[in-house]
Amino acid sequence: MADNMRGDGHPAERLSAVADTFAKTGMRSGEMGIAAAQTIGYRTAMMAAAMGTPTGFANPEFLRMGSEKVEASVEAFQAVAHGLGEFGAAWMTMLTKQSQAAALVFSGLARCQSPTDLAEIQRKAFAQVVDASVNASLRFAEAAASITAASVKPAYRKVRANARRLAAEQA
Structure with a gap:
């Protein structure tokens, strides 16, 4: 995740x-879809050629087809599990900031002596609640972007590597 997607930057920059x-x-x-189509084409041709001989399916490429999917799935699962922690942090940010706003209101009401004081308490509380909402929303968006990017990365890497490798073998 980009450094400017963490915490304290200007909301417009973070968004x-x-x-x-x-x-x-x-x-x-999109790139992964194209590379996957190329890989499927190469492997389909390899399977068709392998059907002519009994040892044709001993090609290590056929074993790699299954194991690489498992590896990429495990990596993606780990990335998503890590990202769920970021969602938890976003929830905690929202709850903490809302609690701080409520504490500000109650402590201000205890010291309130005039309608002007009450208006000032409302202004501060509203500003803090809006700031908390913007910050929490950005944290949720950052967590979603992080999880999405991290979950696609392992498959993207494998699919692109397969397409390049198989294209080089066919050439």
Whole structure:
């Protein structure tokens, strides 16, 4: 995840980083679809050629087909599990900030002596609640972008490597 997707940057910069991450993930998904189609084509031709001989299916490529999917799935699962911690942190941020706003209101009401004081308490509470909501929303968006990018990365790496390797073998 990009450094500007963490915590203290300006909300517009943080939201821009989230949009950038989603755009890159979408582009990678498209590239992955093309590379997967190429890989399927190469492997289908290999399987058709292997049917002519009894030892044709001893090609290590056929074993690799299954094991690489398991490896990529495990890596993606680990990335998603890590990202769920970020969602938990976003929830805690939201709850903490809302609790701080409530404490501000109650402590202010205890000291309130005039309508002007009450208006000032409301202004501060509203500002803190809006800030907390914006911050929590950004944390949720950052966590979603992070999880999405991290879950696609292992499959993207494997699929692209397979397409390059099989294209080189066929050439």
